[in-house]
Amino acid sequence: xxxxxxxxxxVICKSGxxxxxxxxxxxxxxxxxxxxxxFPKQSLMLMATSNEGSKAxxxxxxxxxxxxxxxxxxxLSTLTVTSxxxxxxxxxxxxxxMWVEGNTIYFGEGSWLTVV
Amino acid sequence: xxxxxxxxxxxxxxxxxxxxxxCTYDTSENNYYLFWYKQPPSxxxxxxxxxEAYKQQNATENRFSVNxxxxxxxxxxxxxxxxxxDTAMYFCAFMSGETDKLIFGTGTRLQVFP
Numbered sequence: 001x002x003x004x005x006x007x008x009x010x011v012i013c014k015s016g017x018x019x020x021x022x023x024x025x026x027x028x029x030x031x032x033x034x035x036x037x038x039f040p041k042q043s044l045m046l047m048a049t050s051n052e053g054s055k056a057x058x059x060x061x062x063x064x065x066x067x068x069x070x071x072x073x074x075x076l077s078t079l080t081v082t083s084x085x086x087x088x089x090x091x092x093x094x095x096x097x098m099w100v101e102g103n104t105i106y107f108g109e110g111s112w113l114t115v116v
Numbered sequence: 117x118x119x120x121x122x123x124x125x126x127x128x129x130x131x132x133x134x135x136x137x138x139c140t141y142d143t144s145e146n147n148y149y150l151f152w153y154k155q156p157p158s159x160x161x162x163x164x165x166x167x168e169a170y171k172q173q174n175a176t177e178n179r180f181s182v183n184x185x186x187x188x189x190x191x192x193x194x195x196x197x198x199x200x201x202d203t204a205m206y207f208c209a210f211m212s213g214e215t216d217k218l219i220f221g222t223g224t225r226l227q228v229f230p
Contacts, residue, residue: 032216038159043207043220091159097216102168103149105211105218107161 003027004096006108013084013115020080021111023094029074030096034105035067038091050077084115118143120210122221129198130229136183137193137224139208147213150184150191155223156204164206167191169213195226203228 003026013019023033031052036044048069049057056069066088068080077096081088093110097103119142129135141150152164167175167184174182179199183192195202208221 034218043222044161046217046219049215049217093159093161095161095218102166103211103213103216104163104166105151106163107153110159110161 004030004094004106004108006094006111008111009109010112011114013113015085015115016083018080018082019084019113020078021092021094021113023077023079023096023108025075025096025098025106028096028098030077030098031074032097033071033077034095034097035069035077035079036093036095038093038110044093047079081113084113086115089113089115118145118148118210118212118219120208120219120221122208122224124224125222126225126227128227128229129195131198131200133198134194134196135198135226137195137206137208137226139191139193139221141189141191141208141210141221143189143210143212145212145214149211149213150182151209151211151218152180152182152191152193153207153209153220154202154204155207161207165193198228200228200230202226 005024007022033050035047047062050069050071052071058064071077095105095107121140148169150167154162165177179196205223207223211218
């Protein structure tokens with residue numbers, strides 16, 4: 001399958017600081033990427049849709065000023081958690097849309113964020 | 117709005133046996149995709165199988181196959197010859213053909229016993 005790389009895999013930051021997570025499609029161009037959040041023992045919750053060259057579309061209840069998404073190129077989307085608080089600690093995972101005889105979505109490895 | 121329901125929080129199966137995981141969904145769209153993803157303890161989401169709604173033939177991938185019943189909005193996953201490495205969370209997911217958004221069910225934790 002297609003490769004989507006996410007970095008960093010684990011990050012610890014202090015309350016009040018910002019942290020950036022990168023999502024790259026390594027062997028295909030992805031005009032659309034998605035960001036999810038997963039709480040322990042729960043399913044994936046879609047946060048936003050990232051579109052190359054345009055503003056991200058956020059799901060209801062997701063603060064766009066807190067979770068900044070930038071999709072500056074066809075292979076890179078970034079999620080920046082601004083003014084992080086301990087309750088932002090979670091597993092964040094990105095995915096990229098690929099067309100192969102129909103749409104398929106491939107996921108990155110995910111990033112563990114711990115805010116202390 | 118679309119919803120995906122997985123009614124089995126946990127399932128177990130003995131190695132080499134067959135197990136079926138259930139999934140139902142609700143949508144008013146006619147063009148969509150359905151997926152099963154596997155999430156092992158590493159948390160990596162691994163695509164298991166994909167089904168296009170316009171295809172009547174059930175998708176198969178080696179030991180994995182689906183029973184897609186469009187009228188009933190049902191999309192079950194059958195794992196044949198279960199292996200210890202199949203132990204994981206399995207998520208059923210719906211992708212809208214209009215928005216490309218992927219919506220997940222709550223997952224089924226599958227344990228394969230030796």
